[in-house]
Amino acid sequence: MKTILKTALIVFFIVFTSDGFSQRKTKAVxxxxxxxxxxxxxxxxxxxxxxxxxxxxxxVIRHKGANIYFANNRYYRLNGGRYIPTIPSIGFRISTLPAGYRLVNFNRHRYYVFNGVFYVKKNDEYEVVNPEIGTIIYELPDDYEKVTVNGETLYEHNNILYEKVQVDGTRAYEVVGTIEN
Structure with missing residues (x-):
């Protein structure tokens, strides 16, 4: 009886005090x-x-009364006679995904991610959305920015906040929030 109780306590201690059974290591921000x-x-x-x-x-794609120009897998908008690289806003729709997108499955969502922009398929189009908290990607876009929120170092791109995590020994980035304007 003592051996069974001792074994049960050891198993309980291992399961509830270590993250050895967890595949993802995170600070849970x-x-x-x-x-x-x-x-x-x-x-x-x-x-x-x-x-x-x-x-x-x-x-040329018309969105919310403005023209968005798509060329060389980049979006642009016209401002003062010059074109500024831009990121499409939530709700923006396109009929064809940019070349080089990545498929990311999380919960019941299938995201198509290109350069930090998350799309979901709606009928015959792809709509820009914010990803769910907890979504994991393995690479940030080139123009991400390092930020601090409440003393925590995070990464921001397109108003989405990411935390650096380890997944199966590989560096990854977990969506931990969005920035309100």
Whole structure:
């Protein structure tokens, strides 16, 4: 009887005090919606590179009363006679995904991710959405920014906050929240 009780206590201790059975190692920072005033950027000002003409071929998509130009797997908007690289906003729809997208499954969602933009399929189109908290990606876009929120170092891209985690010994990034404007 003592041996059984001792074994049960050891198993209980191992299961509930170690994360040996967990595949993902994380600090479990859950931010959900964070006001922009609580986000501190490592680099307070970002240099924006503009171009005079959009590369050909160009697809023009009308969204919320403005033209968005898609060329060379990038989105642009016209501002003062120059084109500024942009990120499509939530609700933006396209008929064809950019070349090089990655498929990410989380819960019951199938996300198509390209350059930090998450799409879901709606009928015959793909709509830009915010991913669910807990979604894991393995690579951040080139233009992510390092930020601090409540003393925690996170990564931000397109108003989505990520935390660096380990998944099966590989570096990954978990969605921990979004920034409210």
């Amino acid at each position: 859950v931010m959900k919606k964070t006001p922009r005033t609580k986000v501190v950027y490592k680099t307070p000002y970002r240099k924006i590179k503009t171009i005079r003409t959009v590369p050909k071929p160009t697809i």
